[in-house]
Amino acid sequence: xxxxxSIAGYDWLLFVVVILILGMGVxxxxxxxxxxxxxxxxxxxQIYWIILGWIVFLLMAWIDYHEIARFAYPIYALTLxxxxxxxxxxxxxxxxxxxxxxxxxxxxxSELAKISLLLVSAKYFxxxxxxxxxxxxxxxxxxxxxxxxxxxxxxxxxxxxxxxxSSVFFSMVLVIGLRSKFLIYSSLLSLMMxxxxxxxxxxxxxxxxxxxxxxxxxxxxxxxxxxxxxxxSKIAVGSGGLFGKGLFGGTQSQLKFLPESHTDFIxxxxxxxxxxxxxLILFLLFFFLVLWGIEIAYKAKDVLGSLxxxxxxxxxxxxxxxxxxxxxxxxxxVGVPLPLMSYGGTSMVxxxxxxxxxxxxxxxxFMLFY
Amino acid sequence: MRESYLPQEETRDLQSRIYWLFGLIILALFGxxxxxxxxxxxxxxxxxxxxxxxxxxxxxxxxxxxxxYDRNGALLVNNVPSFTLYVVLGDMPDPASVLxxxxxxxxxxxxxxxxxxxxxxxxxxxxxxxxxxLTMREVALIEGHGLDLPGVKIxxxxxxxxxxxxxxxxxxxxxxxxxxxQLESGTYQNIRRGGIIGQYGIEQTFDSIIRxxxxxxxxxVDALGHEIRVLEVNEPQRGDDVYLSLDLNLQKVAEExxxxxxxxxxxxxxxxxxxxxxxxxxxxxxxxxxQGASSHxxxxxxxxxxxxxxxxVIQGQYPPGSTxxxxxxxxxxxxxxxTPASRVECRGFLPFGNRNFKDWKRGGxxxxxxxxxxVESCDVYFYEMGNRxxxxxxxxxxHLFGLGQQTGIELASEKGGLIPSxxxxxxxxxxxxxxxxTLSVSIGQGYVxxxxxxxxxxxxxxxxxxxxxxxxxxxxxxxxxTGSIQxxxxxxGKHIPVSPETFRVIQNALAGVVSDPHGTATGSKSQLxxxxxxxxxxxxxxxxxxxxxxxxxxxNDHAWFVAFAPVESPKIGVTVLVENxxxxxxxxxxxxxxxxxxYLGVAPSLEPExxxxxxxxxxxxxxxRSEG
Numbered sequence: 001x002x003x004x005x006s007i008a009g010y011d012w013l014l015f016v017v018v019i020l021i022l023g024m025g026v027x028x029x030x031x032x033x034x035x036x037x038x039x040x041x042x043x044x045x046q047i048y049w050i051i052l053g054w055i056v057f058l059l060m061a062w063i064d065y066h067e068i069a070r071f072a073y074p075i076y077a078l079t080l081x082x083x084x085x086x087x088x089x090x091x092x093x094x095x096x097x098x099x100x101x102x103x104x105x106x107x108x109x110s111e112l113a114k115i116s117l118l119l120v121s122a123k124y125f126x127x128x129x130x131x132x133x134x135x136x137x138x139x140x141x142x143x144x145x146x147x148x149x150x151x152x153x154x155x156x157x158x159x160x161x162x163x164x165x166s167s168v169f170f171s172m173v174l175v176i177g178l179r180s181k182f183l184i185y186s187s188l189l190s191l192m193m194x195x196x197x198x199x200x201x202x203x204x205x206x207x208x209x210x211x212x213x214x215x216x217x218x219x220x221x222x223x224x225x226x227x228x229x230x231x232x233s234k235i236a237v238g239s240g241g242l243f244g245k246g247l248f249g250g251t252q253s254q255l256k257f258l259p260e261s262h263t264d265f266i267x268x269x270x271x272x273x274x275x276x277x278x279x280l281i282l283f284l285l286f287f288f289l290v291l292w293g294i295e296i297a298y299k300a301k302d303v304l305g306s307l308x309x310x311x312x313x314x315x316x317x318x319x320x321x322x323x324x325x326x327x328x329x330x331x332x333x334v335g336v337p338l339p340l341m342s343y344g345g346t347s348m349v350x351x352x353x354x355x356x357x358x359x360x361x362x363x364x365x366f367m368l369f370y
Numbered sequence: 371m372r373e374s375y376l377p378q379e380e381t382r383d384l385q386s387r388i389y390w391l392f393g394l395i396i397l398a399l400f401g402x403x404x405x406x407x408x409x410x411x412x413x414x415x416x417x418x419x420x421x422x423x424x425x426x427x428x429x430x431x432x433x434x435x436x437x438x439y440d441r442n443g444a445l446l447v448n449n450v451p452s453f454t455l456y457v458v459l460g461d462m463p464d465p466a467s468v469l470x471x472x473x474x475x476x477x478x479x480x481x482x483x484x485x486x487x488x489x490x491x492x493x494x495x496x497x498x499x500x501x502x503x504l505t506m507r508e509v510a511l512i513e514g515h516g517l518d519l520p521g522v523k524i525x526x527x528x529x530x531x532x533x534x535x536x537x538x539x540x541x542x543x544x545x546x547x548x549x550x551x552q553l554e555s556g557t558y559q560n561i562r563r564g565g566i567i568g569q570y571g572i573e574q575t576f577d578s579i580i581r582x583x584x585x586x587x588x589x590x591v592d593a594l595g596h597e598i599r600v601l602e603v604n605e606p607q608r609g610d611d612v613y614l615s616l617d618l619n620l621q622k623v624a625e626e627x628x629x630x631x632x633x634x635x636x637x638x639x640x641x642x643x644x645x646x647x648x649x650x651x652x653x654x655x656x657x658x659x660x661q662g663a664s665s666h667x668x669x670x671x672x673x674x675x676x677x678x679x680x681x682x683v684i685q686g687q688y689p690p691g692s693t694x695x696x697x698x699x700x701x702x703x704x705x706x707x708x709t710p711a712s713r714v715e716c717r718g719f720l721p722f723g724n725r726n727f728k729d730w731k732r733g734g735x736x737x738x739x740x741x742x743x744x745v746e747s748c749d750v751y752f753y754e755m756g757n758r759x760x761x762x763x764x765x766x767x768x769h770l771f772g773l774g775q776q777t778g779i780e781l782a783s784e785k786g787g788l789i790p791s792x793x794x795x796x797x798x799x800x801x802x803x804x805x806x807x808t809l810s811v812s813i814g815q816g817y818v819x820x821x822x823x824x825x826x827x828x829x830x831x832x833x834x835x836x837x838x839x840x841x842x843x844x845x846x847x848x849x850x851x852t853g854s855i856q857x858x859x860x861x862x863g864k865h866i867p868v869s870p871e872t873f874r875v876i877q878n879a880l881a882g883v884v885s886d887p888h889g890t891a892t893g894s895k896s897q898l899x900x901x902x903x904x905x906x907x908x909x910x911x912x913x914x915x916x917x918x919x920x921x922x923x924x925x926n927d928h929a930w931f932v933a934f935a936p937v938e939s940p941k942i943g944v945t946v947l948v949e950n951x952x953x954x955x956x957x958x959x960x961x962x963x964x965x966x967x968x969y970l971g972v973a974p975s976l977e978p979e980x981x982x983x984x985x986x987x988x989x990x991x992x993x994x995r996s997e998g
Contacts, residue, residue, distance in 0.1 A: 101956040174394075175387045227897060235424065238409040238417025251425045255592035282405055287396070294392045300384050304953060306384050317395045321402065328405045 004235025011362070015290045018340065018355065022050055024282060025341030027268045031178075031254045031262045037124070040341055042262060049345040051353030060356030064175075070303055072119035076145070082109035083152040098156050108258060110349050113149045117165050120145055121172050122307035129303055133177035136186065142169070158238060160336040162253040164318050173306050175297075198234040212333045234329045236268040244275030245268050262343045264335055267327045288319060298363045305361040311353045311365050315342075376939075379994050382598035402799060426601065427591050433582030434528045435573075436609030438542060440618040441644075441845050447542055449528040452661075453504040455512070456497035457487060459655065462521030470520055475511045476501050483644075502661045530533070530566075530573075530660040538621050540650045540681035541781070542572020543658040560584075570659075571613065579847060582609030611848040624649045627961040632949040633928075634682040634822040637965055640934065640943045642860035643839030645779070646969065650683050652676040682786040688947060689820040690773070691906030691954065692747045692890075693930045694814030696832060696876060699740055700754055701767035701870040707758045710875050715736050719811070727753050727809050728814040730907075733794060736823040744879035747890045747905060756812025761803055764811060765791040768868045772827030772838055773820050779841040787824055790817035804970045815909060826945040829903075829932040832880065833940035834871045835900075837863040880904055881937045884959075891931065894959035899970050900937040903962060905954030906930030924973035926950035929957035935966045942969050 030043040060068075086100045086109050096219045100107050124142050153162045178186070190197075236252035241243070248254060250272035253261045261269050271279055290313060297309035313363065316339050323338040325331030337347040409417065436952040438447035455476060461625035462468055465487075465570045473483040478501065486500050504512075509524060523671035530545045552558055558567060561741075565584070568577035579993075585606030590598040617637075624635040624647040654671055671679055680686065702708040719726040721775040729735070729749040735742065756764060768774055774789030790811060792803040810816030823841065831838045840861045880902030885888040890905040908928040929951030934940040944962045951957030 084635050173390055174391055175384050177387050195500050208970060210439070218974045232424075234409060235417050237406065239421035241410050241414035241418060243718065251590075252421050255425050257421075257593040271406065271410070276406060279403070279406045279410070283399055287399065287768075290392070290395050290399075294388060297388050297391075303381055303384065306381055306388075310384075310388065313391065313395070319399075321395070321398045324402050325405075328402060330405055332404070354512060 009360075012290070014292050017285050017292075019291065021282070021285050021289070021340045024270060025266060026050070026277075027247070028266050028273070028341065029262045031247055031250065031345050032130055032269050034252075036250070046348070049348040050352075052345070053348045056349050057352040057356035057359070059253075060353045061359040061363060063360070064307060065305060065357060065360045066364075068185065068360075069119055069123045072123040075116040076120040079109060079113050080138065080152070082107075083113065083149055083364075085109075086153065087155060098158055108249075108346055110153050110156065110158050111346055113153060114161065114165060114168070114350060115353065116230035117146060117149060118168050118308065118311040118315065118357075121169055122225050122304055122311055123174055123256060125176055125307055126302065126304040133141055133179040133182070134173065135179045135182045139173070139368070140180075150257075154204060155202075155221075159209055160207070160334045163322070163334065164315060164336065167314050168311045171310050175307070175310045216257060228331050230326075230329050233265055233268040233327045236265075237271040237328060240275045240278075241270040242276050244271070244273045244278055247273055249273055264323065264333075264337060264342060266342045267324055267338050270341070271327075290317060293358055296358055296365075300361050301365045303365065309358055309361045312358045316354060328333055375779075380830075405781040410618040420888070423615070424593075424680050425582075425830075426592050427589050428567075428627060429587045429589055430562060431585040431587055431606045432527070432634045433461065433584050433606035433607045434565075435530060435545070435582060436580040436848075436850065437611045438572060438580070439611065439613045439863040440616045440621075441613060442617065443534055446538070446614070446616070446618065447530065447532050450531045451526055452502065453509050454499060454525050454527050455504055455508075456523040456525055458497050458521045458523060459487065460521070465521075468519055468521065471515075472500075472512070475509050475515065476504065482725050488852055497525075497663070498816055503529060508803075531969075532656045532659070532660075534618075535623075535657060536653045536655050537625055537655040538616065538648060539656045539892075540683065540827040541571050541616065541645075542656060543573040544569055544654075544656040545661070546659065547572050558789045559579075563584060570656075571611070571781060573884045574782055576612055576844065579612060580609040581769075583607040589742075598869045599786055605740030610850050610852050612844055613841055613848070615639075615646065615845045616648070616843070617646045617969070618646045620965065620969050621649070624961075624970040625962045626650075626967050628946075628948070631951060632682075632684060633947045633951065634675060634945070635947075635961060635965065636826045637969065638684050638820050638826050638830060638838070638841060638942050640833040640941050643672075643830070643842045644845070645841050646942065647965065650681045650686075652678040654678045668769055669747065677953075681781065682947070682949075683784075683822050684779060684781055685821070686947070687785050687787050687821055688928050688930075689816070689908040690814040690819055690820045690825060691907035691908035691928070692814055693825060693828075693904045693932050694768075694818065694820075695744060695752050696793050696932070697768050697771050697773065697903050698752050698759065698764060698770070698881065699744055700832075700868055700872050701759055701763055701874055702740065702755050703875060704767070704868055705763060708740065708755055710740050713739050713974075714743070714748075714751040714754045716748050718750070719752045720750045721811055723806050725806070725814035739878045740875065741882060742888075743906065744876070745882040745886045745889045747826050747883075750920075752812045754806050757805065759808075759810045760814075761811060761992070762791050762793075764808070765789050765794075766817075767868075769829045770868065771831050773824045774818075777823050777827055777841050779823060779947075780843050782824075787820040788817060789820075815983065817860050822945045825930070825932050825947075826943050829934050830943040831866060832835060832873060832876055833902075833934035833943050834863070835877075836866050836868050838866055839863045877902055877937060890955040893955060894931075894963040896967055898967055899935050901935035901963070901966055902937045903931055903932055903959060905959060906932070907952070907954050908948065921971065929954040929970055932954075933959070933962040933966060935970060940955065947988075 012179065026043050026046055029046050030041075033042040038040070050291055060231070075200070082100060086098065096234060098108050100109055112352055121142055124145065129140050130139070132282035146165065150162045150165050153165065164295065205213075230250060236258050239252065240250070250269060252258045252272050253269040258268055270282065291311040293309055297306045297313065300309055317334050319339045322334060322336050323342075326333050337344055339351040390865070409619070424872070427941065433685065434449045437445060438925060440446055457472070459465060461926060461931070467481050469487070470480040473480045483500065487498055489824050504524065505742060512519065512524060529788045532542055534541070545566050548561055548565045548567050552567070553563065561567065567581065568574040573580065583606060586604040587600060588602040589600050592598055620637060628649050628651050632651055634651070635647060635649040638645050650715045652674070658667060698911050703710070716729060716735040718732050720871060727749070730747070734750065735746050735748040737750045738746070738751050740746065768789040776784045776786050776788050790807075795801055795803045806814055811818050826944055827838060827841075842861045844858045846858060848854075881900065883903055883905065884895050884901055886892060889901055906929070911924055927950070929948040931954050932944070934943045944965050945960045946958040948957045948961070
């Protein structure tokens, strides 16, 4: 069932890349939380999450992706139900309703939404594959499929996940292509519609989200409030210089000037302690990861596999780029984790699952019968 | 399994645009890498500085103030270690439960504690001083409860300590935290909020010499402002020591002499203006004020009817009474309005206008010349002569003798007193001067007021035969860094246009006041020293203001005595004022005698040879009293 050649190739290198990125994350979490007196230090917990992540990776790689895609629509329906439920009776944290209590555990349906949108988009586009690019009519159905959960997630509100979901859709659309005539018309139309869309978008944001966008444009506007994150993060990264301040040497993170240092701002911690050289190495590793994914998408057996791979790359890249952009002060603070590095089980398990799905596509590319 | 067969072209169709996605991601990665380079490579130094500013705080350590010595090197004011209790509210998770327990440990009420803490609120990590001068027991109790009392700090600090407490309190003064107004005034350089400066007396006047330079401590703090570790210490530098002209032993004698009475005693060296003793009673305890008295204690001091915060020597303005006759006598001889032989018939009163101006002696003194008029303090003589001189001549000579104007002593808020003139009356009262008023002024009553220090100026001029030295408090400064001593040159003497012959006559008469059996201070004649002086008895009744409130003997006259000794070559000029003391001869002159005898080394003892032997120290006055 699994082709030996794939393991025999340079895939082991890929595992090394992923393990290295994971290691950098654990090291940075260790650095900022070593002083804490918790019984189980956070970096140890993160290692547990990584182990769980690998199990999910294997699971997602094991089951044939065609098999998984068969359940795309039921999973999608379930996601919608859960998203509605979470709005009605969800547990709220920090002003947003994202969690659903199942009695024994809490689940975050928006995480499931990422996977199910990936599956349902890939499934739909592969079933109705438009050869000469998409036109408006062909875009309506999948667009609706994406928009529905997106709006529900925006309502929670969780801007980061909503945008992440759209990134899956847009990377697929980019790869499938649009008809040139439609491309021109739609760009004109969206240009005209932009003020109204913006109005709609802005009026549906919560106050703290608007504040974040405002301070993104001018952080000094509110240096102790929302602007504080951006300013302190820039100071942390910048003060790292070329070679960084070394492990435990990052004063910004060690002395807690940097908020949320082990979760959303783990990249600032890493950059402060390892400098530009560290960033260069991390970017190189990530570049290999993307390259590996692109190759899988390129050489995939079928459209479904190719689109799944594209979606996974789009999603992980979105998280990586938006998070790094945020910590470098070139994107608003939307509160998305850095894949494979930020502390947190949800992000870890989801990311490893997505990578598993990618590997799944690779494993099945020489299969003739299924 | 689903059967949709996917032809190879379809994936090929995708393949071309997969590079688009790849390209987009690479582009974004490259953009972020440029941004990182911009932050770390281009602006790395700038951000490193910002991060240093974030973590490093510069904390000032207050310098110990310079010491204050008397003229002989006896220590008057020093610094002693004390423990101060601070509360950092930002470090106190549950003030509601911690504060009452803390209050209990240091013997405060919870209300008192909260009142202290609600007063400054801007920065929760600013340590607020809650109590000074903890006892060792309190320190032990708090240290013992350390873990239960988060946000509570004990700091070892120096507190200002006047060794003799209340002695010379008005002269030495006290220190205190710089006030908002002082901060804004711009007179104080290099001092921050919370800094300690001299607020009264010597401490205030010579603050810039005594204060010293604060040290600096560079500490690393976390985002909450907690001190993590000390990076660099720059020790504070103690201020320079000062040596005053004050003579501690003489000051003790003077303080003891005045005792519980309200009043003032000043002793100066007429040759150079050095202030040897300066007493003002009632006084305050400078140590209580230097260590941050409670608002309660302050209020009590301000409301006290004895006005303990007033330095009577420079701020008390009293009518000079008969001591003023010295000025008139000199003016008479200088203006040739009278010769020493000129006589006036004193019948006990002088009719003038439509009223009789009375002499203090009912039957009168008979026919008196200037000498007798001064010795017996005949009022009628000076009514007559004062009228001849006229108010403006009296005014002119008063100013020459240092009255009615600030002496320029290096202490804050000196009062000027008042010497009236026709010009003054016209401007201040919008009235002409009435001749009858000249008669009141001639015996030191009416509008005329002077301070005890001005009186000392006057007697010094007489003692010094016309050379006036402004008062001087500082003798030398010891530089803390080099240890070198800087002597302060004596103040420049000013010759006043009065002939030595005049002073000879006046000095003779003043010696007679004490030595002549008819003299008004004959009871204070010293067996040991020759001294000259003049009594004064200033009437309180009819004074505007009525500042002496509800004291039982508030209508009693103020007693004056101004003196110098030895007559042959004066070494000391003394002024004694006893508020509501009655007669100058009985209430003030004996005190002046004590001071003079103590200074000239002829303390009241069985010592048979006066003037030649200087006893090393006067006998302890308290011991003498307990024996008696």
